[in-house]
Amino acid sequence: MKSLQTWLRAITLSLVFAALSTAAGRAQEIERPVKAGACTVTVKLAAPVGADTEVVLELNKKALPALPTNGQALVTLVLKAPLTEGDVLRARRKDGSTVLDGDGTEVTVEKGEGPPECQARPAPERVGDGREPWVASAYAGEAIDNFAPASVGGYANPEAGGKQNRFVGGFDFEFRVAGRAQSKRQVWIYGETLHGVRTADVNCAPENTDKPAVCGKLTEGNPSGKLQYVLENATSMEAFAGLRVELLTLQSDTNFPAKFYVNGRFGVMMLNGEVKLDGPHLDVNHAYRADHVSVGLLMPKSAFAGSYLEVGWGRTQLFDHPSVTNHWRRLKIDAHLSFALAGPMRGFAQLYSDFDPSGESADSIQTFFGLDFDVGEFFKFK
Numbered sequence: 001m002k003s004l005q006t007w008l009r010a011i012t013l014s015l016v017f018a019a020l021s022t023a024a025g026r027a028q029e030i031e032r033p034v035k036a037g038a039c040t041v042t043v044k045l046a047a048p049v050g051a052d053t054e055v056v057l058e059l060n061k062k063a064l065p066a067l068p069t070n071g072q073a074l075v076t077l078v079l080k081a082p083l084t085e086g087d088v089l090r091a092r093r094k095d096g097s098t099v100l101d102g103d104g105t106e107v108t109v110e111k112g113e114g115p116p117e118c119q120a121r122p123a124p125e126r127v128g129d130g131r132e133p134w135v136a137s138a139y140a141g142e143a144i145d146n147f148a149p150a151s152v153g154g155y156a157n158p159e160a161g162g163k164q165n166r167f168v169g170g171f172d173f174e175f176r177v178a179g180r181a182q183s184k185r186q187v188w189i190y191g192e193t194l195h196g197v198r199t200a201d202v203n204c205a206p207e208n209t210d211k212p213a214v215c216g217k218l219t220e221g222n223p224s225g226k227l228q229y230v231l232e233n234a235t236s237m238e239a240f241a242g243l244r245v246e247l248l249t250l251q252s253d254t255n256f257p258a259k260f261y262v263n264g265r266f267g268v269m270m271l272n273g274e275v276k277l278d279g280p281h282l283d284v285n286h287a288y289r290a291d292h293v294s295v296g297l298l299m300p301k302s303a304f305a306g307s308y309l310e311v312g313w314g315r316t317q318l319f320d321h322p323s324v325t326n327h328w329r330r331l332k333i334d335a336h337l338s339f340a341l342a343g344p345m346r347g348f349a350q351l352y353s354d355f356d357p358s359g360e361s362a363d364s365i366q367t368f369f370g371l372d373f374d375v376g377e378f379f380k381f382k
Contacts, residue, residue, distance in 0.1 A: 036112035082116035128181030130301035141370015148364040154271035166196040169230035195234035240267020306338035
């Protein structure tokens with residue numbers, strides 16, 4: 001009799017343990033059937049369901065992001081793409097930091113009928129910055145050197161006073177050597193030439209019936225003809241090349257994004273003839289170094305594409321006295337505004353400042369304005 005009671009007690013405990021295990025194991029289960037083409041999966045949770053309870057769905061043993069239940073026992077999970085036949089699903093319950101396994105049963109997706117309930121969501125497309133990997137242009141305009149030494153434009157008689165103006169023109173190019181239009185980080189090499197002709201050397205008088213192409217308003221006549229005249233009669237020339245590393249994009253989700261960059265620019269300045277200053281004479285046709293490193297912001301697209309603001313530190317050998325030993329001591333600020341005009345041409349205005357904070361050599365402020373146009377226009381034969 002005692003053996004029978006012991007045996008009955010063991011059976012009873014086993015049944016209770018099995019019932020408790022089943023109840024705990026089935027803390028959540030996927031409602032069946034699940035068919036191919038479905039884009040939702042419903043999971044039923046056993047009570048109690050806490051406010052912090054979450055459901056984690058595994059698709060082919062890969063866990064999807066957890067979904068809060070908000071205290072609800074029936075939760076529907078929305079998938080990014082329709083299920084296919086043979087996919088294996090399993091639900092897990094997460095109460096706070098505790099993750100409970102399901103009842104050990106994996107649900108296999110059955111064959112479906114009809115079209116999928118939804119379409120796969122495409123990966124977000126990264127919008128490019130609108131720039132081609134190679135850009136080349138030509139420009140023609142004027143420079144005002146009111147606050148710059150006479151040496152800047154090679155003015156022969158600075159003591160004569162008056163405005164120091166030049167007609168200017170040249171070529172620009174840029175090439176992206178690393179990155180793509182969609183890349184946050186890009187590396188560009190670039191270069192520019194700047195040729196100048198003193199306005200005092202050009203006869204634009206009203207009585208002159210054979211005025212050069214540079215006379216008159218910038219928007220009048222052929223800009224390529226103005227550039228050709230400047231190249232043929234230049235009395236000053238600057239040429240430089242540089243490397244620009246764009247590190248990140250500011251305001252990327254707006255119509256006016258800006259690239260933050262670091263930059264190294266290296267070049268030379270040359271004058272035609274000798275210019276007398278307060279200090280020593282400048283050598284005839286000598287190349288003076290003009291280099292700097294800087295940081296800046298560049299607008300890659302919008303109506304103001306190509307506009308930038310740059311602050312740097314470097315040297316301008318043209319302004320240094322021969323006794324100077326520390327040439328890298330100049331603060332340079334370059335503000336360039338580019339804007340769209342009617343047709344393919346663009347307008348630009350630029351303020352370039354070159355200071356010596358120590359006060360031992362000259363400072364310079366130059367203003368440029370003019371037109372940018374496709375470099376191919378300059379080489380057209382008419």
